[in-house]
Structure formats: C-alpha cells, structure tokens
Amino acid sequence: MQHKLLDMPCFSDNRGRFVKTFNDTAFQDQGINFRLKESYFSVSAKDVIRGMHFHLPPHDHDKVVFCPYGAILDVIVDLRSASPEYGKTYSQVLSAENNRAFFIPRGFAHGFKSLEEGSVTYYLVSGEYVASADEGIAFDSIGFDWACENPVLSDRDRNFLPFAAFRSPF
C-alpha cells in the first residue's frame, strides 16, 4: 500500500471541534484496507524527536497517525527494498489545526518532532505491539533536515544504528 495524507472530517461549532478519526468505508474508498488492532498516544515537549521506528516482519503493521493537540512534524522513510523510492523520506505537519492524519503502511519507519509544548501524537495501529520486533534506525541518519539544534531523545533512539548499516527485511 502507498502512504497517504488524510483530511479528517472536522465539525466546528460554538462548543469546539468534533473530528472523525476513523471510518472504515471512508478508508476503503481511499484504497486503505485498515483493521484496527491497537491504539495509543504520546505527549511530547517541544523539540522532542521520537523515531525512526517500525516493527519487524512478521509483526509489521500499518499506522494512522494524527495530532489532536499541538503540532508535530511527522516523518517517514521508505524501507521497502524493492521500492524505487527506497530510502526516500516524506514529511508532513500534523496538527490540531489542520486535522490531518498520515497513513503509514508497513515497510516504512516513522518518527516525528514535536513543534509545540505538550503535543499529543495519536496512533491507530493494525497490529499489536511486540517488544522483540520493535526496531528502529537513527533519526539523524536518513538525510532529513530536522531543523533542531538540541533535540530531546530517548536513550533507545540515541543508540539506533544508522540507516546505512540497516539491512531491510521488508
């Protein structure tokens, strides 16, 4: 499947906003066959960078990512070895203002930078988390300019191997 930027339907009134995050028929109409298995969110301070993460086969899965509070710069990289776009990065701002979601198929690594204090990154995932299959590559090895002098990173993310050393199983 191809990655896709989705506009989530948003209804605003004097109370605030109502946003539809998943509708099976609407997804099917856009060529996305997605079956929800797990959902989670993270909250990030400004300049937190998380990534670049993926689950190894046979536990690989598709993700839908959106940002219901704050704003994030969402980044993916194509790890599918047969893809003509292998190694290519794609980025999108996802925010509470633009109501955009990124559909990220299996075979891509995912990461993001938080652009605001307290940004919420919300995930819908088509497979369950398997700790032993949860892998990554270094966020600063994919040829993407994160425009961030002092990113806040986890120890795990700081120690991932670079993309150049990665042998893709996808």
Ligand SMILES: Cc1cn([C@H]2C[C@H](O)[C@@H](COP(=O)(O)OP(=O)(O)O[C@H]3O[C@@H](C)C(=O)[C@@H](O)[C@H]3O)O2)c(=O)[nH]c1=O
């Ligand atoms: C992702 C995940 C983590 N955990 C645990 C492991 C750890 O103790 C704690 C925090 O995990 P992490 O440090 O991996 O969290 P984080 O770095 O936010 O991981 C996320 O990063 C982005 C870029 C993604 O694409 C997500 O799919 C996910 O990998 O939560 C689960 O129990 N279930 C899960 O599904």
